Amino acid sequence: MKSKSKVKTVVRPPRTVIYSRISSDKQSLDSQLHTVTKRFPDAEVATETCAGNKSRPVLKALVKELCRGDTLVVFRLDRLGRKLHDVIGIIEDLEKKGVILISVSEGVDYGTMMGRMVTQILVSVAEMERAMLSERIRAGMAAAKAQGRMVSPHLKRTKKMDKTILAMHARGHTVREIGAKVGISHNAVWQFLKRQERPLPN
Numbered sequence: 001m002k003s004k005s006k007v008k009t010v011v012r013p014p015r016t017v018i019y020s021r022i023s024s025d026k027q028s029l030d031s032q033l034h035t036v037t038k039r040f041p042d043a044e045v046a047t048e049t050c051a052g053n054k055s056r057p058v059l060k061a062l063v064k065e066l067c068r069g070d071t072l073v074v075f076r077l078d079r080l081g082r083k084l085h086d087v088i089g090i091i092e093d094l095e096k097k098g099v100i101l102i103s104v105s106e107g108v109d110y111g112t113m114m115g116r117m118v119t120q121i122l123v124s125v126a127e128m129e130r131a132m133l134s135e136r137i138r139a140g141m142a143a144a145k146a147q148g149r150m151v152s153p154h155l156k157r158t159k160k161m162d163k164t165i166l167a168m169h170a171r172g173h174t175v176r177e178i179g180a181k182v183g184i185s186h187n188a189v190w191q192f193l194k195r196q197e198r199p200l201p202n
Contacts, residue, residue: 014069016043019059021050021079031172032075036104040073056081063090068098076105076172084124105172165189166196 018040020032033045048058059080066072072094074080081087091110094101101110109115161182168178175193179186 014071015066016040016071016073017062017066018043018045018073019062019079020045020047020075021056021059022047032079036073036075039104043071043073059090063093063099066094066097066099071100071102073102073104075103077103077108088120162192165192169193 018033018036020036022032033047037043037045046058046062048056050056062072077087080090091101095110102108103110106118108118161184164182165178168181173181175186175189179189182189
């Protein structure tokens, strides 16, 4: 009687994957990856370019293929999505599969109970800040229009404005957020940062 052959199960070592996203091809991943890869120098890197409110095929594929014991690392939680329910949905999917999520900027390890609580708070605050920023931008444009003026990309910057731009950029703010803060167009901010030969945030 022939003995049945046993099928060997190949167990692969845990993977650590860095997911990085930018909104357009005019922006650079350098600022995100430089920070994250310093902490995880041996990690795989997965990148994609898409607007914040668009689907993320690379991220979806990662969430699907990662297994228990793997780790997904992001620069900030908003890399996963712009809406709270979208981000929480991804986090829950990863948790069900036993995949650890780490957000470097917020210092959150979703593999802990405290991390899960802090993550939900941070995502809620980020969503609120985006809504408030959009409202401020709309209000500012409406006020400028009512006064017969519009924000000019050629508005002369001051040293104080330049310092604010560089400081906000160093903290990871987007060019739109910086432009809204200092009162110039996001394109003017982008051009200024480009001349500084600094990696642009998305």
